[in-house]
Each structure stands twice: as C-alpha cells, then as structure tokens.
Amino acid sequence: MIMFNIEQYILKNIDISNYSSFHTGGKADLFFYADTVEKLKSILSYVFKNSIPFFVVGGGTNILFSDKGLRGMLIVNASSEIELFESNIKCSSGVKIENLMAFCLKHSMAGAEFLTGLPGTIGGAIYGNAGANGFEIANIIEEVELFSNEKGIFSCDAKCMNFSYRNSILKMNEDKKVISISAKLNLNKGNIEEIKSKMKKSMVGRVKSHPSKLVNSCGCFFKNPSQLLNGERISAGKLLDLVGAKNIRVGDACVSKKHCNFLINESNASSSDIIELAKKLKDIVFKNTGVVLENEVRIISEEPPFLSVNI
Ligand SMILES: Cc1cc2nc3c(=O)[nH]c(=O)nc-3n(C[C@H](O)[C@H](O)[C@H](O)COP(=O)(O)OP(=O)(O)OC[C@H]3O[C@@H](n4cnc5c(N)ncnc54)[C@H](O)[C@@H]3O)c2cc1C
Incomplete structure (x- = not known):
C-alpha cells in the first residue's frame, strides 16, 4: 500500500448536495474524495482506527441526505480501476456502470448488457443488488472484495453475499459498515454485434419508460x-x-x-x-x-x- 498523509485530503464543512442525484442535503462535517482504491482503503483504515462515523456514497443515485447534512465524514468512492481477464473483469467498486459498459464494448465482453443505462457505481449496485429487465447484478458476481473493521480485507462469493430482490448482506447489515472495494464479474468473450444490440435494446427500454437521467431523481422511490x-x-x-x-x-x-x-x-x-x-x-x-x-x-x-x- 502506498503510504501518504491521509489527513491532508480530509476537507471540513462541505456541501454534499452534489453527491445525491436529488441534489438536496446540507453539509458534512468531514469529507473525503477517494479517487483510487488505495485512497479508499486508507481512509477506511483511518476512520475505523479513529472511530470516526462515516458514510460511503458511490454515484448517489439511490440516496437522500438530510437537509442538515451529516455529523461525520462523507466518503465519495470514485475509484475507477478496471482489469480484463479471460473469463472475468475485475473492477473497483467506484467504477461507474456506464464506464463498465464502455469497457465491455471495447473488449467484447458479454453478460452485463442488462445494466446499460443504470446510473451509479458497481459498489452501489452490489449493495442494493440493482437490476433491470429480469436480471440483477447478483447474476454476474463471481467474488466481492470487502473491507470491515472486524475482518479487514476479505472476499465473499455471490452465495455469501446473500443477494435477494434489491438486497444484499451489506444492506441487511448496514450497521456493520462493510464496504465493497472491488468485484470480479463473471463475463465472457462474446459477439460484438450481439452485445451492441442487447445494450441498445436495454437503453431504448429505459428511454421509453423512465424520465431522463438529467432530472434530479433517484429512480424508483x-x-x-x-x-x-x-x-x-x-x-x-x-x-x-x-x-x-x-x-x-x-x-x-x-x-x-x-x-x-x-x-x-x-x-x-x-x-x-x-x-x-x-x-x-x-x-x-x-x-x-x-x-x-x-x-x-x-x-x-x-x-x-x-x-x-x-x-
Ligand atoms: C434515472 C434512474 C434510473 C434508475 N434505474 C434503476 C434500475 O433500473 N434498477 C435499479 O436497481 N436501480 C435503479 N436506479 C437506482 C440506482 O441507480 C441504483 O440503486 C444504483 O445501483 C445505486 O448506485 P450508486 O452508486 O448511485 O449508489 P449510492 O446512491 O451512492 O448508494 C446507495 C447505497 O449503497 C451504499 N454503497 C455505495 N457504494 C458502496 C460500497 N462501495 N460499499 C458498500 N456500500 C456502498 C451506500 O452507502 C448507500 O447505502 C435508478 C436511479 C436513477 C436516478
């Protein structure tokens, strides 16, 4: 792990309304922007060690903050690392779904097309087992790397993530503050034209039935x-x-x-x-x-x- 002085990146009294797609909410006492996996791990070690209350947000597309903000630290997970393997993709939890889709397209990886158009990050999607068109992220999870105060870094396969409709072990035990760091997605080389066509179908369905992504909303309330x-x-x-x-x-x-x-x-x-x-x-x-x-x-x-x- 790269060692750096994490405290220099902690900001104080920051307006957090831009980190919820409702664009509402007050100020957080403390604020940290984790744009790499290393920073995410470091800040989690720091808040656990110093018993600082914190909340992790990904895309903020399923979150409504209080008008009074947060009496603790908001950690924005913007880690964006993606790696390609033969039969899977490993990505950090802060990867945006739209970037994952672009990566799948570039490398002809099939199996995640149903997520096309879903806002937010991999971490948020895992937390709430996000889905669309009869599929959910649980269907493509091979393994999730997690971080908790009790266990440090550990891995969990799809079974131990206990996924169900819009639910996971992380959401069921939200008080335990277990954070996903990265995930291996079970995807395979596919036909690029078929991948494109499935992505297009998924997007067209969304455009037809959902309001634009540009409105201030968190999807289905x-x-x-x-x-x-x-x-x-x-x-x-x-x-x-x-x-x-x-x-x-x-x-x-x-x-x-x-x-x-x-x-x-x-x-x-x-x-x-x-x-x-x-x-x-x-x-x-x-x-x-x-x-x-x-x-x-x-x-x-x-x-x-x-x-x-x-x-
Ligand atoms: C226009 C629109 C359309 C939508 N359509 C759909 C849809 O079709 N299907 C669907 O399921 N949802 C849909 N949503 C809801 C939302 O996009 C999903 O729930 C999405 O997966 C949330 O991801 P996020 O990164 O924005 O999560 P956030 O809103 O940032 O966070 C949601 C929860 O996850 C937790 N969390 C985030 N990252 C981590 C992490 N790394 N580790 C642990 N916990 C974490 C947060 O603490 C929070 O409790 C839609 C939303 C919008 C605005």
Whole structure:
C-alpha cells in the first residue's frame, strides 16, 4: 500500500448536495474524495482506527441526505480501476456502470448488457443488488472484495453475499459498515454485434419508460410491493398512477409524469419536501388500496450511525 498523509485530503464543512442525484442535503462535517482504491482503503483504515462515523456514497443515485447534512465524514468512492481477464473483469467498486459498459464494448465482453443505462457505481449496485429487465447484478458476481473493521480485507462469493430482490448482506447489515472495494464479474468473450444490440435494446427500454437521467431523481422511490392487490401483483409505479400521484406535489418536489414511482426535485425542493411528498403518496396508496409501500431510496439521517430511515 502506498503510504501518504491521509489527513491532508480530509476537507471540513462541505456541501454534499452534489453527491445525491436529488441534489438536496446540507453539509458534512468531514469529507473525503477517494479517487483510487488505495485512497479508499486508507481512509477506511483511518476512520475505523479513529472511530470516526462515516458514510460511503458511490454515484448517489439511490440516496437522500438530510437537509442538515451529516455529523461525520462523507466518503465519495470514485475509484475507477478496471482489469480484463479471460473469463472475468475485475473492477473497483467506484467504477461507474456506464464506464463498465464502455469497457465491455471495447473488449467484447458479454453478460452485463442488462445494466446499460443504470446510473451509479458497481459498489452501489452490489449493495442494493440493482437490476433491470429480469436480471440483477447478483447474476454476474463471481467474488466481492470487502473491507470491515472486524475482518479487514476479505472476499465473499455471490452465495455469501446473500443477494435477494434489491438486497444484499451489506444492506441487511448496514450497521456493520462493510464496504465493497472491488468485484470480479463473471463475463465472457462474446459477439460484438450481439452485445451492441442487447445494450441498445436495454437503453431504448429505459428511454421509453423512465424520465431522463438529467432530472434530479433517484429512480424508483418505492420498492415493488410483494403484497397483492385483488390477487394480483402490481408495481409501485402502477399503484401510484391508480391513486392519482401525478397531481400531488410538495413545493418543488413532484412526481414524474412519465413514471409515477420517480419523485423529482424540479428545482429548489429540500430533502424534507421530498420526504413529505413520499409520505403523502404512501398514505394515499394505503388508504385507497391497503398496500403498504416501502422506500427503496436510502434516506440517511443526520446523526451517526447514518442508518437508512423508513418513512
Ligand atoms: C434515472 C434512474 C434510473 C434508475 N434505474 C434503476 C434500475 O433500473 N434498477 C435499479 O436497481 N436501480 C435503479 N436506479 C437506482 C440506482 O441507480 C441504483 O440503486 C444504483 O445501483 C445505486 O448506485 P450508486 O452508486 O448511485 O449508489 P449510492 O446512491 O451512492 O448508494 C446507495 C447505497 O449503497 C451504499 N454503497 C455505495 N457504494 C458502496 C460500497 N462501495 N460499499 C458498500 N456500500 C456502498 C451506500 O452507502 C448507500 O447505502 C435508478 C436511479 C436513477 C436516478
């Protein structure tokens, strides 16, 4: 490990709203930008050793910070290392999905096309077992390199990651603060034209049904409920549409006209506005259908240990 004075890179009192794609949130007492794996490992060793409360963010596309920010350190994981092997790709957890897609295309590696257009990083996708079109990242995970206070660096295969719908062992045990450092993805050499065509199909599907990536949103705010309505499984977006969610807003926080499960900060909404809107939507769905929605987006409280709050 390269030794450097980590403290010189720690900033104080930094606005963190640019690290959530809602573009809301206050200031973090401490801030660290980890643009390499070495820096990520070093800062994790430092916060564990000094018992500094911290929160790791990747692309911030599934996070809502408090308007009061964080009383601890925000670590932005922007590590971006990718290596090619014969039957897998090893990438650091801060690699953006769009960069992984470009790499797969360049090297004709097949198997990850379903992720095309998904915002965020590999680390965020692993944490929440992100997926689309019937596939999830769990399907291509060979091994994840993890870092925890108790064990230091250790590896976990897909089985021990305990993936399920939008869930993983990391999310189930969020209080343990286990951070993914890198992952080996099980991909194989494929036909470049087939890879391109699958990527295009995935992208076209997204453009059709989702609002643009440029709007201030964190994608689907609520999980699809497992609870049935009149014996049928209905998506959260459909339920919200049924109860007229499109016409509900709180200040600048509103519901996308294209996809009712996307809550949007139109310009100057606060995190509190977005939470109030989400609560109203949850209430109205429950009153009209009896279905209880659960938030998918992680709402992070101001105070340590920064566990996600259910509204
Ligand atoms: C327009 C849009 C479309 C979307 N479409 C989809 C979709 O089709 N399918 C889907 O599943 N999701 C979708 N999302 C949600 C989001 O993009 C995914 O959940 C994504 O995987 C989050 O990655 P991230 O890097 O942005 O995570 P972040 O928002 O940065 O973090 C999410 C959680 O992961 C944790 N985390 C991040 N990195 C690490 C790490 N290295 N180690 C441990 N924990 C970590 C964070 O602490 C946090 O709790 C969409 C979002 C948007 C804005």
